[in-house]
Amino acid sequence: MERTSCCIAGGGPAGMMLGLLLARAGVEVTVLEKHGDFLRDFRGDTVHPSTLRLLDELGLGEAFARLPFAKLREMRAQIGDTTVVMGDMRHLPGRHKYLAMVPQWDFLDLLARAAAEEPHFTLRMHTKVTGLRTTDGRVTGVRFVDEHGTPGELAAALTVACDGRDSMVRAAAGLRQQQFEVPMDVWQVRVDAPPSRGTPLPTTSRAAGSSHGSAAARPRSPWTAARISRRPISSGRAGTPSCAATTSSGCGTGSAPCSTGTTG
Ligand SMILES: Cc1cc2nc3c(=O)[nH]c(=O)nc-3n(C[C@H](O)[C@H](O)[C@H](O)COP(=O)(O)OP(=O)(O)OC[C@H]3O[C@@H](n4cnc5c(N)ncnc54)[C@H](O)[C@@H]3O)c2cc1C
Structure with missing residues (x-):
């Protein structure tokens, strides 16, 4: 044994x-x-600033820094004609003022x-x-x-x-699972990109939104796309999303245009 x-x-x-x-x-x-x-x-793909700080504390910061990754400092979404900054990591305390995009x-x-x-x-x-x-x-x-x-x-x-x-x-073990309701669902799908658009690393995030939800896409090989849909907290399950797909010019939820997030 x-x-x-x-x-x-x-x-x-x-x-x-x-x-x-x-x-x-x-x-x-x-x-x-x-x-x-x-x-x-x-x-x-996202490793958050608080996790990066933990890696530093564990003495793994230098090894992590040697991984190929992109830094996402700001996320923007275009809703109608308005561009909204959804997150600006540059205001965070600590050394790492970005999301690290690493598989x-x-x-x-x-x-x-x-x-x-x-x-x-x-x-x-x-x-x-x-x-x-x-x-x-x-x-x-x-x-x-x-x-x-x-x-x-x-x-x-x-x-x-x-x-x-x-x-x-x-x-x-007979342990009961405790579930917590969340106000949204993220549906993530993989979309094959044309070879010319495929990149081995995530370098840019694109997002588009409307009052019904939003979609984000990251160019990898292949691309991934996520659709975030609101749902009533009491509903238990969300309905199936209509679609979330990337195109060569960005991502689309119907007619919503795309904006490009800032990476560095
Ligand atoms: C589509 C998607 C996108 C996500 N994006 C992000 C993101 O960008 N950033 C972020 O921080 N988090 C993200 N998450 C969440 C993140 O992936 C999870 O929080 C995290 O993986 C949970 O870690 P875990 O170790 O608890 O479980 P898991 O990652 O599920 O790991 C469980 C492991 O157990 C193994 N396993 C299962 N059954 C057995 C068995 N019987 N015997 C032996 N091994 C077994 C599995 O192979 C797996 O390796 C995402 C999740 C999904 C689904």
């Missing part, structure tokens, strides 16, 4: 950061991640490299947690299958569910 002090199910931002912090504190920790890499679609997989790779330097840290990719071990009604680790489909068990004094919003570990 394999053993560790802390077993973390899921190597997303929560699991990787927790694993790094525990390992640095001298706790033996194993992170189990079901995918073989961090290269996943539909994940965050989440680069960020997770950075955390994985930092954690790999810790002798108490183990990351097991391609390892899917399939259930919990229990002893006398207490959770004592996890069951998993490895990349060859071979089942195994990992005993742990502490098991942490970091396996995302539909956490299997949370459900298996």
